[in-house]
Structures are given as C-alpha cells and as structure tokens.
Amino acid sequence: MDILIVIVACVIVLSARNVEARTGHHHHRATKSQCIQYSAISCRAHSASITDFGGVGDGVTSNTRAFQAAIDHLSQFELHGGSQLFVPPGRWLTSSFNLTSRFTLYLHKDAVLLASQEESEWAVIKPLPSYGRGRDTDGGRYISLIFGTNLTDVVITGDNGTIDGQGQVWWDKFHKKELTYTRPYLIEIMFSENIQISNLTLIDSPSWNIHPIYSSNIIIQGITILAPVRSPNTDGINPDSCTNTRIEDCYIVSGDDCVAVKSGWDEYGIAFGMPTKQLAIRRLTCISPTSAVIALGSEMSGGIEDVRAEDILAIDSESGVRIKTGVGRGAYVKDIYVRGMTLKTMKWAFWMTGDYGSHPDNNYDPNAIPVVENINYRDVIAENVTMAAKLDGIAGYPFTGICISNVTIEIAKSSKKLAWNCTNIAGISSSVTPTPCALLADQGPGSISACNFPTDSLPIDNVEMQMCSYTIEQP
Structure with a gap:
C-alpha cells in the first residue's frame, strides 16, 4: 500500500459515507485506526510516518537519514496539497534535518526527538549576516x-x-x-513566512530553544521549555528580525531570558537593517533566576518596535522587563507596551541599561547611539523584590517617554538598596508604589493619559486555525 494516504477528517460519529470509505479502504485486512486531530494554520493532503522510511525509535539508532529521506520524498507534494510527517511513540535519535514548504512535522505525545551528542554529526553553517560571527565563537555555527x-x-x-x-x-x-563553533539551537527557521510552532515540550537545549529569524507571520503557542536554571544561554524564544509574531500560552524555565527580542549585532545588524516589529507576547509563565522574563536586546541593531506584552507571570527571575543596549548598537527600541504582570521574587521589576557592551568585534561605530523611547509599563504587581527599578540611559542621549502606571512593588524586607536608581532617563509615572525617582514625574493618581496600550489588533491575531487530522493505521 502506498505510504501516502489522503487525510480523512476525524469525526466522533461516522457518517454513512465515511463508514463506506473506511470499509472500502480496509477490506483487504483487518486493521483498526486511531485518528489524531490538531489545530494548525494549514492542513495537508498527504501523510507519512517516519517508520515508512526506516526510522527506528529505540533511542540508539540514528534517524538523521530517515528524517531527511522522508522530507525529501514529501517535498514533491509542496504544490499538491502539502504533506505531514508523523513521529510515533518512541525515542528518535537524530542530528539536524531540514524542513520543506507546506509541511507539518507532528510529534505524538509519547514521541521524543533526541538530539545527537556527536559533534561531528552537526554541519557547520555561516554566521548570521546580521551578527557577523557566531554568538559563542568567531566564525561559523552548528546548524540547528x-x-x-x-x-x-x-x-x-x-x-x-x-x-x-x-x-x-x-x-x-x-x-x-x-567549542570550535557556536552551539546548535533546537529550532531555527530563517527567511520564511507563515510559521507555526506549537504544543511541544523542549528540554535541555544546547543553547537557544526557538529562533525565528528574518521571518514573518509566526505563531508560537502552547510551548513548554525546560532547562537547568544555571545552564548557559538556554534562552526560551528569540524572535529576531521578525515581523508579525505572536507568542502565547508558554511555560519557560531556563538559564537565560525566557523571551529575548533581537534584531542583529552592532554594525552587522545596522547594515542588515531588519527590525523586529508587531510582536505580541501573552500568557507567559517564566522562571529564570539569572535573567529576564522579557528582554529587548542586547542585539537590537536592526531596531525593535511595537512589542505588546500582557498577562505575564514570573517567579524567581532576575527582572521582569529588561532593555539592553549600548553605544555601537545604533537603531532603536521604541513603542513597547506591557500590562498585566505578576512578579514574585525578583531582583528588579524593571531594568534598562545603555551600557551593555558585548561587541562582536572592534569595528563598531562609536557614534551609533541607540534611541530608546515610548516605553509603557502598567498594571503590575510585584512582591519580594530587591529593587523596584534600575533605569540607566546613555549620557547625553537619555531614554525618553518612559511611562509607569498602576504599579505596586513590595520591596523585600532584607533589601538594603535604594528602591529606584535612575540616570539619563525621562518620563512620567502615576499610582506607583514605592514612589519612583524624580526623573519619572508623578502625574498624580489615576492619570488618564498614563501608559498607552494599543487597541488595534495585529494581523497575526486574525489568522484562523483549522482542525487537521492524521490517521494511524494499527494492524
């Protein structure tokens, strides 16, 4: 029997027509089938299982060739209804494999993809053009x-x-x-559009977990990311020079920023010139004792704008929202909107720095001064916090248009530090406890103008999901 079968939609009550179709399909041998349904931006006309290509889920056998053979075969259906590859229960050891267009990779709830630990199995690819070098080392990087x-x-x-x-x-x-080259990520999609990454658990990534870059129209939802809280650079989700993205309903415990918004590094990012914009982050739970819940930068040299974060819960994290930049970065971080954060045990609720350093090389432009403006934080409750905020702009180039409203921060009893530390910033505040620094001019309680949050929706919010299915044939 051909491994490619047209998907039959799963229905709880089979219609007469479906019964006939199934009966006709199976009359040669007695089988039972299990129908799996899932929500996706697109459904596919053709299906296969990794086992059809010699895949072995014993946790020992390498499946790299099986995955690539499967995807190479399925790529012929790109213009003929698309295809989906099913990974059944098992432990599937593999090195890197490349996806194709109009394609779905579906992991059964009892399927585990195990990344190979053999460094020689990982191809080395060029540095990202907006970075100019790898993050861990000069030169290339291991493919994801x-x-x-x-x-x-x-x-x-x-x-x-x-x-x-x-x-x-x-x-x-x-x-x-x-390390000879920069460590691999778990998922990286480049120069692409219409991407969905959902309903998966990612554990113990070598470095960053999910890295969409130079891409647009991206939905990342229902993701659980777990790594030891001292593991190096295990960022959760890093949208990088991307437009029109939504990240929602994710749970992240890691050794670095839970969500890190980026757009290139110093002169390389300036030259590439692709910002991250139209980004929504919602219903995020984060634990990261040494890093931020949401970080903007430090590599932001293509610009970051129109970021909307809401309904965020953080427990035992270094900072709630952190803006990281410095001389040489250029570009801007602007039009940032955050509301509805609950923070429990933090070093800082809010942190901004214009003195981050960390350059790819010594060729950066000392006159490339980043602009930070129109930063809005409202409706925040924080407890057991060491400092309310550390807000440091750049001398002569202050961060402006900062607005903090309806914020209650309970300072830890053991803290001996100033609640607010502000230099080279300008902005306003209203209904904030403890009283902010003088550079955030108090507008009085209930100031109507305080701290905007956009009322329009982003285009990515209007994407309609479909209910798709896959039928597992069981002899």
Whole structure:
C-alpha cells in the first residue's frame, strides 16, 4: 500500500459515507485506526510516518537519514496539497534535518526527538549576516536540530511531544571553552513566512530553544521549555528580525531570558537593517533566576518596535522587563507596551541599561547611539523584590517617554538598596508604589493619559486555525 494516504477528517460519529470509505479502504485486512486531530494554520493532503522510511525509535539508532529521506520524498507534494510527517511513540535519535514548504512535522505525545551528542554529526553553517560571527565563537555555527530556510507554510507541532536537546555535553564544552563553533539551537527557521510552532515540550537545549529569524507571520503557542536554571544561554524564544509574531500560552524555565527580542549585532545588524516589529507576547509563565522574563536586546541593531506584552507571570527571575543596549548598537527600541504582570521574587521589576557592551568585534561605530523611547509599563504587581527599578540611559542621549502606571512593588524586607536608581532617563509615572525617582514625574493618581496600550489588533491575531487530522493505521 502506498505510504501516502489522503487525510480523512476525524469525526466522533461516522457518517454513512465515511463508514463506506473506511470499509472500502480496509477490506483487504483487518486493521483498526486511531485518528489524531490538531489545530494548525494549514492542513495537508498527504501523510507519512517516519517508520515508512526506516526510522527506528529505540533511542540508539540514528534517524538523521530517515528524517531527511522522508522530507525529501514529501517535498514533491509542496504544490499538491502539502504533506505531514508523523513521529510515533518512541525515542528518535537524530542530528539536524531540514524542513520543506507546506509541511507539518507532528510529534505524538509519547514521541521524543533526541538530539545527537556527536559533534561531528552537526554541519557547520555561516554566521548570521546580521551578527557577523557566531554568538559563542568567531566564525561559523552548528546548524540547528530542526532547520529551515526560505520556506512558506510550516507547522511544527504535536500532542505535547518532546524535543530533547541533550545539552549537557554542549554546556560542558562551553564552560571549558572547548567549542570550535557556536552551539546548535533546537529550532531555527530563517527567511520564511507563515510559521507555526506549537504544543511541544523542549528540554535541555544546547543553547537557544526557538529562533525565528528574518521571518514573518509566526505563531508560537502552547510551548513548554525546560532547562537547568544555571545552564548557559538556554534562552526560551528569540524572535529576531521578525515581523508579525505572536507568542502565547508558554511555560519557560531556563538559564537565560525566557523571551529575548533581537534584531542583529552592532554594525552587522545596522547594515542588515531588519527590525523586529508587531510582536505580541501573552500568557507567559517564566522562571529564570539569572535573567529576564522579557528582554529587548542586547542585539537590537536592526531596531525593535511595537512589542505588546500582557498577562505575564514570573517567579524567581532576575527582572521582569529588561532593555539592553549600548553605544555601537545604533537603531532603536521604541513603542513597547506591557500590562498585566505578576512578579514574585525578583531582583528588579524593571531594568534598562545603555551600557551593555558585548561587541562582536572592534569595528563598531562609536557614534551609533541607540534611541530608546515610548516605553509603557502598567498594571503590575510585584512582591519580594530587591529593587523596584534600575533605569540607566546613555549620557547625553537619555531614554525618553518612559511611562509607569498602576504599579505596586513590595520591596523585600532584607533589601538594603535604594528602591529606584535612575540616570539619563525621562518620563512620567502615576499610582506607583514605592514612589519612583524624580526623573519619572508623578502625574498624580489615576492619570488618564498614563501608559498607552494599543487597541488595534495585529494581523497575526486574525489568522484562523483549522482542525487537521492524521490517521494511524494499527494492524
């Protein structure tokens, strides 16, 4: 029987027509079928399982060739209804594989993708053009586990299936300075559009977990990311030079920023010139004792604008929202809107710095001064906080248009630090406890003008999901 079967929609009560179709389909042998349904931006006309291409889910056998053979085969259906690859229960050891367009990768709830720990199995690719070098080392970088470039309409999803980066060996090499190239990420999609990454658990990534870059129209939802809180650079989700993205209903415990918004590094990012904009972050739960819940930068040299974050819960994290930039970065961070944060045990509720440093090389332009303006924080409750805020702009180039409203911060009893530390900033505040620094001029309680949040919706919010299905044939 051909491995490609047209998807039959799952229905709880089979119509007579469906019964006939199924009966006709199976009259040669007795089988039972299990129908899996999932929500996606697109459904597919053709399906296959990794086992159809020799995949073995024993946790020992390498499946790199099986994944690539499957995707190469399915790519022929790109213009004929698209395709989906099903990963059944098992532990599927693999190195990197490349996706194709109009394609869905679906992980069963009991499927685990295990990233190979053999460094020699990871191809080395060029540095990102907006970075000029790798993040860990000069030069190239190891390709990501799940990789795609110049794609349209890609779905990576599952019934909370697992991707295990087996990152400990990479973290050890990083700490010992034994890395030749920058560590791989778990998922990286470049120069692509119409992307969905949903309903998966990602654990122990070698470095960043999810990295969409130079892409647009992206939905990331229902993702659980877990890594030891001291693991190096295990950022959760890093939208990088992306337009029209929504990140929602995610739970992240990691050793670095839970969401890090980026757009290139110093002169390379300035030259590439692709901002991150139209980004919504909603219903995020974050634990990251040494990093931020949401970080803007530090690599922001293509610009960051129109970021909307709401309904955020953070527990034991270093800072709620952090803006990181410095001389040489250029560009801007502007039109940032945050509302509805609950913060429990933090070093800082809010943190901005214009003195981040960390340059790719010594060729950056000392006259490339970043502009930070129109930053709005409102409706925040924080408890057990060491300092309310540390807000430091750039001498001669203050961060302006900062607005903080309806914020209650309970300072930890053990704290001996000033509640607010502000230099080279300008803005307003209203109904904020403890009383902010003088540079945030108090507008009085209930100031109507305080701290905007956009009322319009982003285009990505108007994407309609479809109910798709996959039928597992069981002899």
